[in-house]
Amino acid sequence: MSLRLLHYSDLENAFDDPGRIARLAGRIESLRDGATLVAGTGDNTAPGVLALSEDGKQSLDFFEAVTPIVDTPGNHDFDHGYDALREIIAESPQTWVSANVELDGHCFGEEVGVEPWTVVKRGDYHVGIIGVTTPTTPSITPPASTLTVTDPVAAVEDAIEVMDDRGVDVTVVLAHLADDEQIARQCDVDVILGGHVHSERIERIDGTVLTRPPAGGGALYEVVLDDDGTASVNRHTVEDAPVDEG
Numbered sequence: 001m002s003l004r005l006l007h008y009s010d011l012e013n014a015f016d017d018p019g020r021i022a023r024l025a026g027r028i029e030s031l032r033d034g035a036t037l038v039a040g041t042g043d044n045t046a047p048g049v050l051a052l053s054e055d056g057k058q059s060l061d062f063f064e065a066v067t068p069i070v071d072t073p074g075n076h077d078f079d080h081g082y083d084a085l086r087e088i089i090a091e092s093p094q095t096w097v098s099a100n101v102e103l104d105g106h107c108f109g110e111e112v113g114v115e116p117w118t119v120v121k122r123g124d125y126h127v128g129i130i131g132v133t134t135p136t137t138p139s140i141t142p143p144a145s146t147l148t149v150t151d152p153v154a155a156v157e158d159a160i161e162v163m164d165d166r167g168v169d170v171t172v173v174l175a176h177l178a179d180d181e182q183i184a185r186q187c188d189v190d191v192i193l194g195g196h197v198h199s200e201r202i203e204r205i206d207g208t209v210l211t212r213p214p215a216g217g218g219a220l221y222e223v224v225l226d227d228d229g230t231a232s233v234n235r236h237t238v239e240d241a242p243v244d245e246g
Contacts, residue, residue, distance in 0.1 A: 001035045001123040003170060005223040007211055009041040009195035012076065013048035014217030015058045020238065024217045025065045027241035031222060035123030038066060041195035042074025042133065042176030043215075045088055055080040056088055065244050068094040069120055072131030072174040073101060073108070074195055078144035086112045095120075097131030097174060100155035102148040117159040119166050125225075128168035130159040132183075133176045134196055152177055156187045170225060184208035191223055191231070202233045209233065 045056035090112040099116035117130040132152035184205040194212035201212040222234040
């Protein structure tokens with residue numbers, strides 16, 4: 001059975017349009033099966049008008065509906081402060097991975113379950129997943145000014161070294177970065193699911209598949225990895241997707 005990755009990112013103000021966010025949830029549910037891994041790549045709690053009034057917690061209804069497997073913090077996920085994000089992480093169903101974001105010398109959010117990387121089984125695959133965030137976060141997001149965000153390439157390399165003995169079949173990086181191409185060129189990874197930059201992308205660099213869906217939840221990307229090592233990417237719009245009424 002092929003491994004399917006469903007990738008959304010930078011939902012931001014999609015929550016201000018109930019129909020759009022409900023159709024994104026419906027599209028995810030229409031595509032997933034037992035070998036599907038649903039992943040977000042940051043900025044999926046803020047910014048937005050509803051996010052301002054809910055401190056980002058409006059995202060929890062979406063997370064509960066689509067039960068993502070993994071997500072990584074984006075710079076805007078810190079818009080409402082450390083405690084607000086910790087509460088979202090603690091209450092959401094997915095595992096949050098963050099290999100290069102530290103606070104006071106520790107992985108941010110480790111006390112509520114954030115891990116630098118994780119390994120999950122989907123179908124016949126053991127998938128190693130690493131999360132990294134743009135090093136500019138402390139300077140562009142004032143509530144995050146006391147974070148230390150280390151070099152993402154080095155963080156990915158360190159995580160891969162630790163995962164080497166875990167029987168990983170596929171390595172995926174969740175990259176909320178402006179420049180994730182350097183990870184593709186310097187690290188042995190199969191897929192980079194990107195965010196932060198709002199232009200769409202489907203690309204292959206040195207054998208690594210890179211995707212970046214549009215901001216605002218208007219489309220969902222599907223990466224399919226077959227047993228023979230080939231990969232394909234499909235773009236799914238949400239405007240004609242079934243509505244998740246919940």
